[in-house]
Amino acid sequence: MATLSSLNLVSPRVVANVLDSTKASSVKVPYLTQPWKRVSQLGSRRMKVIRPVRAAPDSISDKVEKSIKEAEEACSGDPASGECVAAWDEVEELSAAASHARDKKKGNDPLENYCKDHPETDECRTYED
Amino acid sequence: MAVCTVYTTQSLNSTCSISTPTKTHLGFHQKQVVFYSTGKRTSKRGSSSSGGPCVITCSAVDSQTVVIGLAADSGCGKSTFMRRLTSVFGGAAEPPRGGNPDSNTLISDMTTVICLDDYHSLDRTGRKEKGVTALDPRANNFDLMYEQVKALKSGVAVDKPIYNHVTGLLDPPELIKPPKILVIEGLHPMFDERVRDLLDFSIYLDISNEVKFAWKIQRDMAERGHSLESIKASIEARKPDFDAFIDPQKQYADAVIEVLPTQLIPGDNEGKVLRVRLIMKEGVKHFSPVYLFDEGSTLSWIPCGRKLTCSYPGIKFHYGPDTYFGNEVSILEMDGQFDRLDELIYVESHLSNISTKFYGEVTQQMLKHADFPGSNNGTGLFQTIVGLKIRDLYEQITTSKTATPLEATKA
Numbered sequence: 001m002a003t004l005s006s007l008n009l010v011s012p013r014v015v016a017n018v019l020d021s022t023k024a025s026s027v028k029v030p031y032l033t034q035p036w037k038r039v040s041q042l043g044s045r046r047m048k049v050i051r052p053v054r055a056a057p058d059s060i061s062d063k064v065e066k067s068i069k070e071a072e073e074a075c076s077g078d079p080a081s082g083e084c085v086a087a088w089d090e091v092e093e094l095s096a097a098a099s100h101a102r103d104k105k106k107g108n109d110p111l112e113n114y115c116k117d118h119p120e121t122d123e124c125r126t127y128e129d
Numbered sequence: 130m131a132v133c134t135v136y137t138t139q140s141l142n143s144t145c146s147i148s149t150p151t152k153t154h155l156g157f158h159q160k161q162v163v164f165y166s167t168g169k170r171t172s173k174r175g176s177s178s179s180g181g182p183c184v185i186t187c188s189a190v191d192s193q194t195v196v197i198g199l200a201a202d203s204g205c206g207k208s209t210f211m212r213r214l215t216s217v218f219g220g221a222a223e224p225p226r227g228g229n230p231d232s233n234t235l236i237s238d239m240t241t242v243i244c245l246d247d248y249h250s251l252d253r254t255g256r257k258e259k260g261v262t263a264l265d266p267r268a269n270n271f272d273l274m275y276e277q278v279k280a281l282k283s284g285v286a287v288d289k290p291i292y293n294h295v296t297g298l299l300d301p302p303e304l305i306k307p308p309k310i311l312v313i314e315g316l317h318p319m320f321d322e323r324v325r326d327l328l329d330f331s332i333y334l335d336i337s338n339e340v341k342f343a344w345k346i347q348r349d350m351a352e353r354g355h356s357l358e359s360i361k362a363s364i365e366a367r368k369p370d371f372d373a374f375i376d377p378q379k380q381y382a383d384a385v386i387e388v389l390p391t392q393l394i395p396g397d398n399e400g401k402v403l404r405v406r407l408i409m410k411e412g413v414k415h416f417s418p419v420y421l422f423d424e425g426s427t428l429s430w431i432p433c434g435r436k437l438t439c440s441y442p443g444i445k446f447h448y449g450p451d452t453y454f455g456n457e458v459s460i461l462e463m464d465g466q467f468d469r470l471d472e473l474i475y476v477e478s479h480l481s482n483i484s485t486k487f488y489g490e491v492t493q494q495m496l497k498h499a500d501f502p503g504s505n506n507g508t509g510l511f512q513t514i515v516g517l518k519i520r521d522l523y524e525q526i527t528t529s530k531t532a533t534p535l536e537a538t539k540a
Contacts, residue, residue: 060295061352061353061354063295064352064353064354064355065352065353065354066354068354068355068359069354071359071362071363071366072359072362075362075366079366081260082259082260082261083257083260084366085260085262085366085367085369085370086256086257086259086260086261086262087257087366088362088363088366088367089256089262089263089264089363089366089367089370090253090256090257090297091359091363092203092363092367093203093253093263093294093297094294095345095348095349095352095355095363096203096294096348097294097295098352099348099349100208100294101295102351117226
């Protein structure tokens with residue numbers, strides 16, 4: 001819980017992450033006494049909660065596009081200036097981030113992600129003969 | 130888990146209290162615990178005495194942290210190399226659970242990978258204002274980098290800052306516990322001399338300009354807003370800083386993986402078939418270079434022929450000693466690509482000193498990650514081999530360090 005408090009006030013994304021995880025911890029408790037409700041209702045609630053709060057790749061793509069325009073503007077003046085070079089460096093950094101986000105998105109199976117954190121739940125139990 | 134050696138008070142002049150260690154073996158981080166026991170004696174290391182106080186000195190196994198440095202420009206395959214390396218040790222490396230989702234750190238059972246971008250002293254806006262790229266040493270805090278790597282190497286956990294690549298801001302720090310193997314990857318692992326001295330092994334990925342251009346086109350053309358011109362402009366703009374600050378690090382590396390366009394296809398500019406050279410420094414402790422057939426000789430080898438049939442353009446190997454920036458090196462070079470499993474196993478069976486634990490381990494590792502880029506050419510092969518050499522280096526270092534405390538107690 002110490003980590004949660006230290007992440008406060010940094011960015012809305014991080015706050016949302018905190019909210020999501022508290023939602024996850026509070027949801028399970030009322031259903032301990034009503035196991036017949038557990039699977040169906042918990043299942044539907046759970047799906048809303050799993051989603052990791054990262055910047056959606058679309059916003060990164062927008063950032064890449066914007067940074068390229070800015071770099072072209074900065075370099076229209078003096079191509080060897082520090083501003084021009086720094087602007088293209090930013091383009092490179094954002095392109096790399098976009099490519100990593102694309103790779104991450106490719107491998108994102110919501111069930112696998114959930115089961116990594118909660119292997120003991122019914123959906124994630126594995127049976128070996 | 131800790132390695133504890135037991136001393137009796139006859140051998141140490143310490144009183145029955147917990148104090149800062151007056152006697153340190155090999156500079157380990159130690160905690161001394163004094164047990165006052167009468168009559169009952171529990172000593173495992175053979176020190177015999179008639180009861181009396183025993184001092185148990187524990188040194189954390191983590192103080193044997195092996196530090197590996199990996200340097201390469203952005204978009205040059207560091208992430209792929211990291212995944213292959215952590216896979217050699219077993220397990221997948223993942224970002225720390227429950228922490229900042231944009232953390233750059235990867236953690237597996239044995240390894241922790243730290244991205245050196247986290248030591249940026251200027252965030253994106255700061256760099257823009259000063260007109261400085263991330264490649265410039267002025268944008269990086271080398272003092273903090275040195276202190277934290279030194280702390281992790283000696284078994285102390287640190288609060289490492291996080292550089293968020295998406296927002297371009299410096300996020301609040303995350304706790305990093307000392308792992309068995311620490312990998313620091315980024316643009317400047319070997320730039321600062323103090324950090325360089327902490328590294329047990331260092332690798333530099335040297336991608337030639339043509340190949341870099343081809344890889345970046347592959348990576349960025351799918352992005353809206355990018356065009357061939359913008360990709361080219363981005364590479365050209367960063368080149369002066371890259372040549373001035375990043376490229377010189379290759380002279381300090383213990384192993385350089387150089388990627389060049391192929392010589393087998395005249396006029397090829399697609400960059401699909403690659404010529405990869407593994408340049409290994411001679412005389413590095415715990416590291417014996419890979420060789421082909423006869424160590425120290427020079428030879429060219431084309432495995433395709435009667436026993437093995439390959440498709441166009443085939444595979445060509447070269448091995449020989451050389452000098453690289455004034456250092457004695459051995460260079461193993463592969464040009465071409467693998468099309469079939471049996472080509473890979475055939476090549477593996479003819480390489481020596483690859484530090485595998487069983488026949489076919491390299492092939493197995495390559496197949497495990499057949500979807501990674503470079504899995505069919507020298508980049509994947511040499512990255513896998515370097516990963517196995519690092520595992521061998523780690524095992525040599527850890528066995529030599531556990532051997533010495535045993536000798537100390539016998540004395």
